[in-house]
Amino acid sequence: MRAAIPELPQARLRELTDHYASAVAEKRRQLWLGSALLVGAVLAAGWMGDVDPWKFSENFWRFPAYFANMVPKFSFTSAWADLSEWFWGLPRWTRLLGDTLLIAYVGTLSGAIGGFVLCFLASANLVRSRTIVFLTRRALEFCRTVPEIVFALIFVLAFGLGPLPGVLALAIHTMGALGKQFAEVVENIDSKPIEGVAASGGSWLQIVRFGAVPQVLSNFASYALLRFEYNVRGAAVMGFVGAGGIGQDLIEAVRKFYFTDVSAILLLIVATIMIIDFITERVRHHLIGLQGAGT
Amino acid sequence: MLVVEGLTCRFGTKAAVDDVSFSVAPGSFVGVIGRSGAGKSTLLRMINRLADPSEGRILFDGVDITALRGRELRQWRARSAMIFQQFNLVGRLDVLTNVLMGRLATVPVWRSLVQLWPEADKAVAMSALEQFDMAQIAAQRADQLSGGQQQRVAIARALVQEPDIILADEPIASLDPRNTRIVMDALLRINKHFGITVVCNLHSLDLARSYCDRLIGMAAGRVAFDGAPAALTEHIARELYDLEANEVIGGAPVKAPDAAAIPALGSVAA
Amino acid sequence: MIALNSENRAAIAARHPEIFRPSWRRRSMIVTGLGAAVGVFVFGIVQLDIPLNRLSDGIFMLGGFLRLMLPPDPGSWALALTCLHALGETLSIAFLGTLGGALLAFPASLLAARNVVANRIIHFLARRSLDTVRGVDTLIWALIWVGVVGLGPFAGILALVCSDFGTFGKLFSEAIEAADKKPVEGIQAAGGNHLHGVRFGLLPQVIPILLSQVLYYFESNTRSATIIGIVGAGGIGLQLAEQIRVLEWQKVSFLILLILVAVSAIDWMSSRLRFAIIGRRAIA
Incomplete structure (x- = not known):
């Protein structure tokens, strides 16, 4: 073997390695400090959150047992009968799933319309009044930060049991979340068209309609679809607090230990969500490909 | 008659435009020249009220423009059409809709918002596009056009505003020599045939000399020269442009077409 | 003219x-x-x-609730302390849930990334099972875990671990697939095997991105952790649901205020950390 790299004298070698070590020492120290902080935080959080490894390991067998209970009896000889027994409530569950989708749709659409209206008021490049921008932003943030199920809990008391509080809760949360995302999009648009429309004598509404909306529409639609996907998941649990949809039957089945019902309903929910995800993803790719053809 | 009195615009402590006064007679073609950063752009934007003056007044036919608000302000903006260096079209909209933006101040708001433009306005817009040979691309998206085409769309938009005055802010700075010629000729035609006043910011001194009846030279926000192009001596020009002088002076002189040789608007497409 | x-x-x-x-x-x-x-x-x-006719009555009632909520007031020091303790529990749930979910999701995401595991079947199975886990809402997971380990924050932690496992698995595998191929090729050209390529070519690229995603989700997990108490999985949600049930509106608004403050604080902290890790430009 030919030595292309000459062997270094010991002193020189030591000097170079020391140099390298001191160069990475700072980085290493930071890593150690970070790890120590992380371990400390984990211990503190574990203490705070009542984490009990003993209890966990003692009870862990219950987890597979729980799932084993959920598996229905099934044999290939009587496949059809077993299946129909497992999914005995299919007509009712399908209707409830449909309700869930409608709650998500109505909530998303109303929330998106609200967010659409408010996002322009929350954009500093369209509204001169700092006060309006500030107030709209805080209102949107409030709607976004309070979880939808908390709104649902309160709305159930005001509007009574049923889908109405669920729809309203989703709508308000969606308005906050989309309004904030929309406003970020609007603040990043090209300002030249806006100036052009303003210089031709357009009113504020016309500036928004012709200067801003054409630039943001495809992005808005994509965000709204993503939010619909998220809201389908949200609507599925609205029933936990009595706000309509499939959640009602699910929580009842869990509470009453109807294990096979739980698994059947869970499967239906997961399948529905997968289908919705698949469709919205296709549509969003299409939208991004279009990038706003006109209007 | 446009009268500017003691106009000042400050950004922080720095005055972009400092105590500028002049008046422009109807029908003139005024070139505003000077180095980049001399305050030319801010001056034009203040006349259209895209920027707000800190001090001073702008009067047009005796009306104080600086005091206008709301609907009256929008109508003034329609009367003082602005043409931008970067065209400022709405790229996602088609050419015709972009030209129709010039009618926003006159079309009822609800009609414009749902894009149900009155036939008469569409006809005016198409007629303006025909004059620049662009009628056949009316349905194309504006961001698919070349720079020269976009600037012609922007001029068509300005024209359908039926303005009393056109404010052109470096209209040719983003264009190649051929399109520079087309755009400057179009401005000259509009000026000579319709008697619309044109105030045009220009970086290039040669262009300013050949197209304008009058030059206003600005330096550090103040008016440093005001007079006929012939009165602008090389010495004054060098002072105006300072270090940039060699870049804008000299080079091949551009010859403007004389007024008689300019084809009448509308004759191109008819 | x-x-x-x-x-x-x-x-x-x-x-x-x-x-x-x-x-x-x-x-x-x-x-x-x-x-x-x-x-x-x-x-x-x-x-x-x-029932649209109930809308106006309901809004009127909401107005009434809102009046009763002001000013926010925990009522007593003892309750305020309980609430703060519950908030601490919530933050712990969010922190441990995010961490656990991320740690579990990392190996799974490697299996689900096409440029790490070339086997189509493994890839497909990993993707589908991640999707299944992701399709089940955090609240549902909480319900299940309460059944397994009993009421309390531990069930909440496990619920967040599960739902984050699905979310992170998908996000991580997408980030890994989007990584630059060239460093991996460089390692392999120098004689490294596939594992070397992943370890030295792929991971250094994606680790900062994954970290930033984890931090980003910490905020949204804090929000999830505030509500899982509703089904008995610990944290401030339990208090909140309880106070709403007994119509103690001033206490409700105090709790909501606590949640808002905590979420904003976490949001602020996580975005600061994210900037520190990957710099302002690369925020996904």
Whole structure:
């Protein structure tokens, strides 16, 4: 073997390695400090959150047992009968799933319309009044930060049991979340068209309609679809607090230990969500490909 | 008659435009020249009220423009059409809709918002596009056009505003020599045939000399020269442009077409 | 001037019939689209049997609740301390849930990334099982874990671990697939095997991105952790649901205020950390 790299004298070698070590020492120290902080935080959080490894390991067998209970009896000889027994409530569950989708749709659409209206008021490049921008932003943030199920809990008391509080809760949360995302999009648009429309004598509404909306529409639609996907998941649990949809039957089945019902309903929910995800993803790719053809 | 009195615009402590006064007679073609950063752009934007003056007044036919608000302000903006260096079209909209933006101040708001433009306005817009040979691309998206085409769309938009005055802010700075010629000729035609006043910011001194009846030279926000192009001596020009002088002076002189040789608007497409 | 030309409007219209003919196709497409959207909306309201007449009464009642909520007041020091303790529990749930989910999701995401595991079947199975886990909401996971380990924050932690496992698995595998191929090729060209390529070519690229995603989700997990108490999985949600049930509105608004402050604080902290890790430009 030919030595292309000459062997270094010991002193020189030591000097170079020391140099390298001191160069990475700072980085290493930071890593150690970070790890120590992380371990400390984990211990503190574990203490705070009542984490009990003993209890966990003692009870862990219950987890597979729980799932084993959920598996229905099934044999290939009587496949059809077993299946129909497992999914005995299919007509009712399908209707409830449909309700869930409608709650998500109505909530998303109303929330998106609200967010659409408010996002322009929350954009500093369209509204001169700092006060309006500030107030709209805080209102949107409030709607976004309070979880939808908390709104649902309160709305159930005001509007009574049923889908109405669920729809309203989703709508308000969606308005906050989309309004904030929309406003970020609007603040990043090209300002030249806006100036052009303003210089031709357009009113504020016309500036928004012709200067801003054409630039943001495809992005808005994509965000709204993503939010619909998220809201389908949200609507599925609205029933936990009595706000309509499939959640009602699910929580009842869990509470009453109807294990096979739980698994059947869970499967239906997961399948529905997968289908919705698949469709919205296709549509969003299409939208991004279009990038706003006109209007 | 446009009268500017003691106009000042400050950004922080720095005055972009400092105590500028002049008046422009109807029908003139005024070139505003000077180095980049001399305050030319801010001056034009203040006349259209895209920027707000800190001090001073702008009067047009005796009306104080600086005091206008709301609907009256929008109508003034329609009367003082602005043409931008970067065209400022709405790229996602088609050419015709972009030209129709010039009618926003006159079309009822609800009609414009749902894009149900009155036939008469569409006809005016198409007629303006025909004059620049662009009628056949009316349905194309504006961001698919070349720079020269976009600037012609922007001029068509300005024209359908039926303005009393056109404010052109470096209209040719983003264009190649051929399109520079087309755009400057179009401005000259509009000026000579319709008697619309044109105030045009220009970086290039040669262009300013050949197209304008009058030059206003600005330096550090103040008016440093005001007079006929012939009165602008090389010495004054060098002072105006300072270090940039060699870049804008000299080079091949551009010859403007004389007024008689300019084809009448509308004759191109008819 | 130009308006004169509109006198020969007919001539212009005749030259450009396509502009002046009302574009029925385009218009009908827009009308159909809007009609469908509104149609489904109305169908939804009818099908869900939403009592619109109750809307005004309900809003009136909400106004009443809102008046009762002001000013936010925990009532007593003892309750305030309980609430703060519950908030601490919530933060612990969010922290441990995010961490656990991320740690578990990392190996799974490697299996689900096409450029790490070339086997189509493994890749497909990993993806589908991640999707299944992700399809089940945090609240549902909480319900299940309460059944397994009993009431308390530990069930909440496990619930967040599960739902984050699905979310992170998907996000991580997408980030890994989006990584630059060239460093991996470089390692392999120098004689490294596939594992070396992943370890030295791929991971250094993606680790900062994954970290930033984890931090980003910490905020949203804090929000999830505030609500899982509703089904008995610990944290501030339990208090909140309880106070709403007994109509103690001032305490409710105090709790909501606590949640808002905590979420904003976490949001602020996580975005600071994210900037520190990957710099402002690369925020996904």
